[in-house]
Amino acid sequence: MHLSIRESDTKRRSSRDSEWRRGLRSLQRSPLAVLGLVIIGFLVVLAIFAPSLAPYSPTKMSLSERLSPPSSTHIFGTDDVGRDILSRVIYGSRISLRICTLVVGLTIGIGTILGIISGYWGGWIDELIMRISDVFLAFPALILAMAIAAALGPSLENVIIAMVVIWWPRYARVTRGQVLVLREIDYIVAARAVGVHESRIIMRHILPNCVSPVLIQATLDLGEVLLTAATLSFIGFGAQPPTPEWGAMISLGRNYLRDNWWYATFPGLAILVTVIGFNLLGDAARDILDPRLRHGAR
């Protein structure tokens, strides 16, 4: 068992600095990680500057130009109501990023809090939280998300809610496992013995040490979240028209694949590239942040 736990603030800061340097070094050693970073960076830029980057409004229809192939006026072609697919793909990055950050952010929040409560206090509350999370983990994630989204009604917000509901147990599990180990560590036992307030123990000692595993889990999950959201939109639960959601675009474009390949292909490529980007980044984050991997397998 090896955990990066430091006792004094000064020491911790210097060790964290060196951790960043180490992170940068390993990033340099791994071109794939750089690629992941570039892809996601590009996506973020697209999302932020979508209004100035997109050549047209993503919802502007031009019925007379419907289903035009890629050309200089419409680089990715147009869809079945004459909207510019390039603009829709660019605006779609906003939606995808929003879903990813909201779902991962909310699940981290909920999962970590519940995980800490569960792991730190144990007893019946631990039982309760873990059994509830068992229930959620026992269901196939996609089916449960579909059921929740269907019950709530079709909208992007409801898909986000559904995904948070199915996703939080992962983080609760990871955090709880970490806390269970931490609370038996000598300096925390000591801190408790000298009467340090519990909230201080949690905030100063436990939480910072949970960051790495949670962050690893989160970066690894981002791609999956994006894919699940696209899947839900594909089957009609997520974004409603005219929202330019990638999954929904593929779903509509599939009937046109034979004659109008560009309709489904470009949003599909966007998902492909983004998920690859997230996964590369996730692998890199694990390499950098996971001390077990850093010091070789045990």
Place this chain on the structure above:
Amino acid sequence: MLKRLLVIFLLTALVGIFSLTALASPEGQTLIFGATGELRTLDPHVSVDNNAWRAIYYCYDRLVEYELGTTELAPGLAESWKVSPGGLTYTFYLRKGIKFIDGTPFNAEAVKFNFDRLLGMALAPSGTFGFIDRVDVVDGYTVNFILKEPFAPGVSAFATDQGNIVGPGVMDHEVNGDWGQDWLTEHSAGTGPFYVEEWTHGVRVVLARNDDYWGEPAKLEKVVIKYVPEAADLRMLLETGEVDIGEKLIVDQIEAMKGTPGVTVFEAPSFCCHYVYMNCQKPYLNDVRVRQAISYAVNYDGIINDLWRGTATQMRGPVPMGLVGHDDTVFQYQQDLEKAKGLLAEAGYPGGGFTLKIMHAPVIPEWRPMALVIQEGLAQIGIKVEIESYAWATLRDKLDKGDFDMSHGYWTPDYADADMFTWFWFNSENWGLAGNRSWYKNAVMDELVTRSRTEVDPDKRLGLFRGIQWIGTSDAVYLYLLQINYQIVMRDWVKGYVYNPMLLNMPNFPDMYIEK
């Protein structure tokens, strides 16, 4: 291990080959119909779904039939019929010597049984025969229908799918007083040229020829209705010839297939109308001026010429063109944004500023792009439209409860009479799924549609229909969008197909054959 796998593989392949050859039996022909819609039941007294009717219709006969390819009536199980002077008694003289597929004889008792079952179960199809008070057996082969009140559309109701005659043999399969419903869900019990041989849910329905058919036997030995959920797949199967005929493809796919060698696209006008329900019980939409403004805000030309690629015609009033009773002088809305804005201001909403929701269901792929065009048009007069997509069953449920603002919808008449549009769409008794899906109530209209139903004088009836169409249009009860051209794609080797606008989605299987 490898050997065992190989043996298993070979065995499955053999089974596969045998089951294929069993279907394509050398002496008889099999027609493969590809359908993108799945059915839920084969019981004609339960289903009001064209996808199910396709399989059901030719397993049964009706007292009267539509003449091949027309809306005219011809003798069916009844050799002749007579309507009493007051229009309150219909007498049918039945054909003799006919047997149901299970061997029970067809006679007046069987007809009475059929209507007892239909009206006794009182499910959706019984609505067509709400005018029947009772059925009297006069003698072995004569039967009287006593009506509650005169029914102007008349005997044509008996030619619809709801008029299928189910044999009393189903009662042998009755469980807990269900009129044999459980059994008939998966079987057929008619006198028709085919019978249901097999239904593998989600895969196919196999209809086999009734070799003892009383009339001209079907040319095909079997009809396989193969379930192909994806339109793109159906198109591929049609192109490779694995499916002989099929529906529904989207308009763009059909357009693209028009040049494909070996493939025929049949196209003809139909009475099938796509329109939008505007819930008159909801805020904003309860104001006729708002409904008129919406009717003026829609880009009809874009929908018809671009989305439907000219394979549809804009509706003129609620009764489709070509149907007796249609008034060609009725007002037709065109996009006029200034007028729409003026009407909104008059209604007290200058510049709009409110939000309406519109429902559609992905099973009808044409609805979403139309919803987008409507959304764009209404945005230009300041009404924000939120498009909501629902599963078919959920959408129907919401319609029935009135839990919606606007919704896409389509309607096909069962019998060739304007009544199918006037009575069902505007009578406040029919709120919800029954037909008045705009939840419209107008005492004058109620009076007119009720009178048009019982008025036996054809000229007076036309006058009533005219009034209904004018009010229905000026009150902007629905958003009258379009009347489609029916299109079906088939291989060149499919012969004998005759289109009947009254039997949409129910090709005349008994007359069809294959000539390769």
